[in-house]
Amino acid sequence: ADATNGNGNGHSPYLEDSRTGLGVDTLKRAIRNNLFYVQGKFPEIATRNDYYMAIAYAVRDRLLQRWVASVKQYIQEKHRVVAYLSAEYLLGPHLANNLINLGIYKETEQACKELGLDLEWLIEKEVEPGLGNGGLGRLAACYMDSLATLEVPAIGYGIRYQFGIFEQDIRDGWQVEDTDNWLRRGNPWEIARRELSYDIKFGGYVQTYLDRAGKLCFNWIPELVVKGVAYDTPILGYKVNTANTLRLWKSEAPHSFDFQSFNAGDYNSAVNSKIICENISKVLYPNDEQIEGKRLRLQQQYFFVSCSLQDMIGIHLRQGEKIHDFHKKFVVQLNDTHPAIGVAELMRLLMDVHQLEWEEAWDITSKTFAYTNHTLLPEALETWDLQLFGSVLPRHLQLIYEINRRFVDYATIKLYGNHQKISSLSLIGEGPRKYIKMANLACLGSFAINGVAALHSELLKKTVLKDWYELMPHKFQNKTNGVTPRRWMVLANPELTNLISGKIGEGWIKNLHELKQLEPFADDPEFRKEWMQVKFNKKKALAKRIKKRLGVDVDPNSMFDILVKRIHEYKRQHLKVLHIITLYNQIKKNPSMDVVPRTFIFAGKAAPGYRKAKLMIKLINSVGEIVNNDPDINGRIKVVFYPNYNVTNAQKIYPAADVSEQISTAGKEASGTGNMKLSLNGALTVGTLDGANVEIRECVGEENFFLFGLTADEVAKVKSEGYKPWDYYSENPNLKEVIDQINSGYFSHLDSKVFKELTDSLLYDDQYLLFADYQSYIDTQAKVEEAFKDQDKWARMSILNTARMGKFSSDRSIREYCDEIWKVESVPVTLD
Ligand code: CR6
Numbered sequence: 071a072d073a074t075n076g077n078g079n080g081h082s083p084y085l086e087d088s089r090t091g092l093g094v095d096t097l098k099r100a101i102r103n104n105l106f107y108v109q110g111k112f113p114e115i116a117t118r119n120d121y122y123m124a125i126a127y128a129v130r131d132r133l134l135q136r137w138v139a140s141v142k143q144y145i146q147e148k149h150r151v152v153a154y155l156s157a158e159y160l161l162g163p164h165l166a167n168n169l170i171n172l173g174i175y176k177e178t179e180q181a182c183k184e185l186g187l188d189l190e191w192l193i194e195k196e197v198e199p200g201l202g203n204g205g206l207g208r209l210a211a212c213y214m215d216s217l218a219t220l221e222v223p224a225i226g227y228g229i230r231y232q233f234g235i236f237e238q239d240i241r242d243g244w245q246v247e248d249t250d251n252w253l254r255r256g257n258p259w260e261i262a263r264r265e266l267s268y269d270i271k272f273g274g275y276v277q278t279y280l281d282r283a284g285k286l287c288f289n290w291i292p293e294l295v296v297k298g299v300a301y302d303t304p305i306l307g308y309k310v311n312t313a314n315t316l317r318l319w320k321s322e323a324p325h326s327f328d329f330q331s332f333n334a335g336d337y338n339s340a341v342n343s344k345i346i347c348e349n350i351s352k353v354l355y356p357n358d359e360q361i362e363g364k365r366l367r368l369q370q371q372y373f374f375v376s377c378s379l380q381d382m383i384g385i386h387l388r389q390g391e392k393i394h395d396f397h398k399k400f401v402v403q404l405n406d407t408h409p410a411i412g413v414a415e416l417m418r419l420l421m422d423v424h425q426l427e428w429e430e431a432w433d434i435t436s437k438t439f440a441y442t443n444h445t446l447l448p449e450a451l452e453t454w455d456l457q458l459f460g461s462v463l464p465r466h467l468q469l470i471y472e473i474n475r476r477f478v479d480y481a482t483i484k485l486y487g488n489h490q491k492i493s494s495l496s497l498i499g500e501g502p503r504k505y506i507k508m509a510n511l512a513c514l515g516s517f518a519i520n521g522v523a524a525l526h527s528e529l530l531k532k533t534v535l536k537d538w539y540e541l542m543p544h545k546f547q548n549k550t551n552g553v554t555p556r557r558w559m560v561l562a563n564p565e566l567t568n569l570i571s572g573k574i575g576e577g578w579i580k581n582l583h584e585l586k587q588l589e590p591f592a593d594d595p596e597f598r599k600e601w602m603q604v605k606f607n608k609k610k611a612l613a614k615r616i617k618k619r620l621g622v623d624v625d626p627n628s629m630f631d632i633l634v635k636r637i638h639e640y641k642r643q644h645l646k647v648l649h650i651i652t653l654y655n656q657i658k659k660n661p662s663m664d665v666v667p668r669t670f671i672f673a674g675k676a677a678p679g680y681r682k683a684k685l686m687i688k689l690i691n692s693v694g695e696i697v698n699n700d701p702d703i704n705g706r707i708k709v710v711f712y713p714n715y716n717v718t719n720a721q722k723i724y725p726a727a728d729v730s731e732q733i734s735t736a737g738k739e740a741s742g743t744g745n746m747k748l749s750l751n752g753a754l755t756v757g758t759l760d761g762a763n764v765e766i767r768e769c770v771g772e773e774n775f776f777l778f779g780l781t782a783d784e785v786a787k788v789k790s791e792g793y794k795p796w797d798y799y800s801e802n803p804n805l806k807e808v809i810d811q812i813n814s815g816y817f818s819h820l821d822s823k824v825f826k827e828l829t830d831s832l833l834y835d836d837q838y839l840l841f842a843d844y845q846s847y848i849d850t851q852a853k854v855e856e857a858f859k860d861q862d863k864w865a866r867m868s869i870l871n872t873a874r875m876g877k878f879s880s881d882r883s884i885r886e887y888c889d890e891i892w893k894v895e896s897v898p899v900t901l902d
Pocket residue numbers: 204205206207209358359406444445450522551739740741742743761
């Protein structure tokens with residue numbers, strides 16, 4: 071019986087044991103068997119990757135049983151299902167997370183040890199699927215975790231990019247990008263479902279004809295047909311039997327290549343069509359908060375949305391249900407406007423394929439979708455050039471015209487000829503070139519619209535979606551983002567997890583509000599000491615990584631001041647640099663002054679085409695080079711740019727933070743989620759009243775939060791009164807000194823031109839009001855320094871901070887979505 075491996079389909083009693091068995095001995099046997107039967111290796115020749123794979127398969131076998139049980143139960147009992155549509159999922163490494171959710175981390179560690187293996191070393195090896203840019207993609211991953219943990223029937227739909235977000239390296243201070251070939255060693259966490267595939271049409275034209283009953287019909291004759299193949303990844307909940315599906319679509323040629331061309335001797339065009347088809351899911355667009363109006367991007371969006379909707383309809387009909395009840399079976403959440411084409415696509419499927427009339431189809435469609443908006447930056451709202459759109463999706467252009475015609479008729483009566491408003495609500499934008507407004511399509515086609523933090527949802531109603539709010543106020547809601555405590559605490563910070571659980575038990579992992587019970591321990595000097603010891607150990611571990619990766623020595627006794635997120639002007643990493651240079655100048659003028667030693671740690675990727683963001687990275691590194699090596703500074707301040715910020719690295723950085731920098735211009739950051747992860751791990755926030763910072767401050771208490779800067783209202787006022795950054799520059803000698811110094815080439819080997827684009831944009835435009843917030847930021851940082859001097863008090867603040875983060879679990883967010891938007895219920899899964 072021992073000779074059967076967990077992946078086989080034999081019926082030995084051992085196999086059953088291997089699938090469910092969570093004990094050390096069965097795990098050991100499963101690992102050994104997988105090494106032999108799946109990898110075809112024996113210990114003497116097995117590589118680190120072979121062992122990783124062997125363990126991964128052993129764990130996957132244990133997931134599969136739960137996954138099959140979940141799917142079976144959903145089908146048999148016909149539950150209502152949430153479909154989460156997202157172009158991005160920033161999942162992070164699977165192995166350790168699955169071990170935690172299965173509750174077998176310790177057992178696996180022991181099994182490895184007995185096999186002479188170091189589990190942690192193997193975990194380090196895992197290449198993470200970086201199928202997202204930043205917050206939005208990571209949110210989708212946290213939500214998948216919470217949906218499973220709350221036992222909610224759900225499917226996540228997306229794209230199986232062959233290349234995820236690029237890998238970042240820093241050379242001579244500049245960002246350089248390398249492709250992320252995450253699949254090169256195989257992916258043990260996915261299962262290809264070759265049998266589950268759909269044909270997706272592109273381009274061509276639409277024929278109209280009358281059918282026998284005299285009804286006008288539409289026949290889309292495409293120029294290109296692509297096949298979408300399902301790749302499934304089970305997403306297990308924390309210590310429950312529920313394992314939901316993440317279904318990602320890969321694009322392929324319908325046949326491996328065009329044999330007609332091949333036989334006719336046209337080898338190139340035969341292979342070309344295969345390449346064109348595979349290109350669609352080839353690579354993730356590396357832009358965060360930026361639109362890329364490229365044909366391929368539109369093709370990606372339509373590709374995954376059409377596959378997903380066809381899949382849902384298939385599931386629904388196979389259950390013996392009527393197409394008319396589709397919206398009762400599925401609720402479809404649009405993660406931003408990337409999948410908004412779904413509104414037109416569902417109309418097409420219902421009418422052109424399933425023969426429904428317009429009114430019926432629209433009734434179903436508008437009861438199916440709900441839309442989450444993730445940005446207030448007007449330039450980040452997606453639009454498509456109408457001609458481009460029509461050439462890729464001719465049938466959908468017709469449908470959007472008709473949806474719009476009916477809507478404008480309605481709006482004209484409702485708004486009694488307010489033409490400006492009607493044209494702003496129209497799905498089609500006029501101008502030198504016409505364009506399609508995806509946010510408007512999403513708003514019109516959805517029954518609910520939500521922002522991602524309280525302030526953001528309010529601002530949406532006053533700014534970018536104002537006209538929609540006035541027309542359809544009942545659709546508007548708020549759902550403040552959250553993060554999963556499983557990955558961001560239990561996995562990233564087992565030491566703090568143990569310390570907390572030792573005092574209040576483990577209930578908080580599933581019910582984060584229970585962290586509140588930690589509050590009294592803030593008064594316990596012994597607990598404070600232990601708390602700070604954990605923080606110190608995490609700082610030491612990060613310092614070691616920094617030394618290894620960058621060769622820079624940083625002192626774990628210094629304050630770790632951390633700013634990690636995508637690089638963007640509105641996030642104002644350069645404001646942090648202004649602070650660092652100000653501090654540097656103070657010390658230079660008075661080298662013997664008493665300063666709290668600080669390590670400034672930055673990390674984050676810039677979109678490859680975003681020049682100013684790349685220049686910000688160069689500036690950070692240039693300042694670091696001078697500051698880190700200046701004998702007057704003598705190591706008291708250090709500046710580090712940690713390359714290739716991703717989920718793996720974030721897990722190492724957050725637990726080591728003393729200070730969390732959340733310094734975006736108020737009104738620009740929709741929510742932020744890194745702010746939550748850092749705060750949960752005991753970092754104190756320095757922040758503006760922006761995004762979820764507002765709610766974090768409310769929860770942790772204003773005395774535990776370092777507030778600075780203009781409010782969103784003040785920002786709007788300053789701008790409307792004609793903001794002049796030059797005045798701030800000329801009137802503030804410290805600010806002037808800093809800017810002049812950058813411009814003089816002080817940080818760039820006397821090259822005075824390198825940063826000119828950046829400093830000019832601050833002096834003459836400063837869209838994001840760095841200069842207006844500069845002094846307030848500097849003053850607040852002085853308070854941070856004072857507070858850090860009293861380590862015992864700091865410990866208290868840090869403990870209270872964590873204790874009050876209960877609200878920011880993605881479990882809370884998902885509960886709210888379930889109750890207030892999706893109307894879905896939990897379905898506990900039983901294993902037979
Ligand atoms: N860039 C917001 O900017 C928010 C996430 C998730 C963002 C960020 O504040 O926390 O979404 N927006 O809601 C978009 O991606 C458009 C982001 O990650």
